[in-house]
Amino acid sequence: MGNTISGLPQIDWGNVQLDVRQPSSDRSEFFQTLEGAMDKVQEVQSGADQQVASLLQGNGQDLHSAMVAVEKADLSFQLMMQVRNKIVQAYQTISQMQF
């Protein structure tokens, strides 16, 4: 009892220095990219919105252009959603770490 396990070297904790970093004030590049992508999704969605509105108002809008625009908006949104899910999943994994 009280003896160190033979074979394991004694760790000298005195020399270990924790590398504590201050969070940088500017947003990280990743989140900037994510915000840019979300803006693009927003753009595509409002474009689809305009096309559908124009179609319903009978402004001579192509039916297929509106459909393709809606599909693009849907796919962009799905992509954004999947990226968001991935980020949340990573966050949850980290927050559930047991120490």
Place this chain on the structure above:
Amino acid sequence: MNLFGVLDINSSALTAERQRAEVTASNMANAETTRTPSGGPYKKQLVVFGTERPGRGKFALTLSRFGDLHARGVKVEQVVQDKAPAVRRYEPGHPDADADGYVSFPDINPVEEMVNLMGAAQAYQLNVSAVQATKAMISETIQILT
């Protein structure tokens, strides 16, 4: 070009085929037209397709800005009038008959126009299938992340 660029090309083909169907419908509707605003009988219209750089418009999601130089959409370059002369039929009672009793009718064969229309409809369907295939490709690519 990203996969949305493929959708732009498909979309351009849909627009072109719709215009072709419109022109064909116009030809069929005016197969017996003897009066036009420019005078004389209706002239058969023909569409001429040309290649087009795919859209760099507001719907081209510009996550990737490097376009593939070989990918081209299609557009209706011009709608030209058929050069064939009008068909003259003897109908002395017709108000547009000339002094000899002949009326100039457009040289339009409804059967030919019907085949053109079927071609346009089939090509449209083909491109809709291509849109669906592209959509499935994008969806499946997104599924990589899950």
